[in-house]
Amino acid sequence: MAVRGNRPGSNNGGGMRKGQKTKRTLEREAREAALAEQQRAAQHANRVPRRERGKLAIDVLDEAMNYFFGLAATYQPTDNNPKRDEKKFERYLDKGIDAAAKLAPYQSQRLSAQQVTHTPLDLSKLSNEELDELERLHAKAAVAGGDQGGAAAQVH
Numbered sequence: 218m219a220v221r222g223n224r225p226g227s228n229n230g231g232g233m234r235k236g237q238k239t240k241r242t243l244e245r246e247a248r249e250a251a252l253a254e255q256q257r258a259a260q261h262a263n264r265v266p267r268r269e270r271g272k273l274a275i276d277v278l279d280e281a282m283n284y285f286f287g288l289a290a291t292y293q294p295t296d297n298n299p300k301r302d303e304k305k306f307e308r309y310l311d312k313g314i315d316a317a318a319k320l321a322p323y324q325s326q327r328l329s330a331q332q333v334t335h336t337p338l339d340l341s342k343l344s345n346e347e348l349d350e351l352e353r354l355h356a357k358a359a360v361a362g363g364d365q366g367g368a369a370a371q372v373h
Contacts, residue, residue, distance in 0.1 A: 278320040285313030 233239070238246075289309035294301040340348065 275323045282316035285309045
């Protein structure tokens with residue numbers, strides 16, 4: 218006798234197939250994928266060079282400095298300048314100098330921020346001929362009346 222279907226009480230073959238994802242799992246994975254995409258986009262925005270995101274303050278200061286110096290040159294009081302105006306010249310020159318003073322720390326380091334260290338030379342590794350040559354070169358390069366240490370240069 219042929220029996221169709223499952224035996225009573227068994228659930229063989231019924232329900233979800235093995236490995237199939239539920240609706241809740243699919244929604245959670247979609248949320249996680251959207252969050253990961255947002256994080257990737259934020260990281261990419263941080264990798265874009267700052268100059269492409271907008272002008273830096275250093276660029277604005279540089280433009281202002283050049284602008285005011287250009288205006289000052291327009292009103293420079295020279296004999297052959299038809300637009301000469303000493304008051305405007307001084308005003309624009311002062312504004313250009315102010316912008317240049319504010320821009321200077323961004324363009325070059327302060328000398329106080331640099332540390333110079335002196336590394337001593339190991340002269341014991343030099344031969345007598347090399348030492349003689351070094352003395353001759355030092356005497357030639359030394360300032361008249363003494364070197365930086367205050368000792369007078371002598372040639373043997």
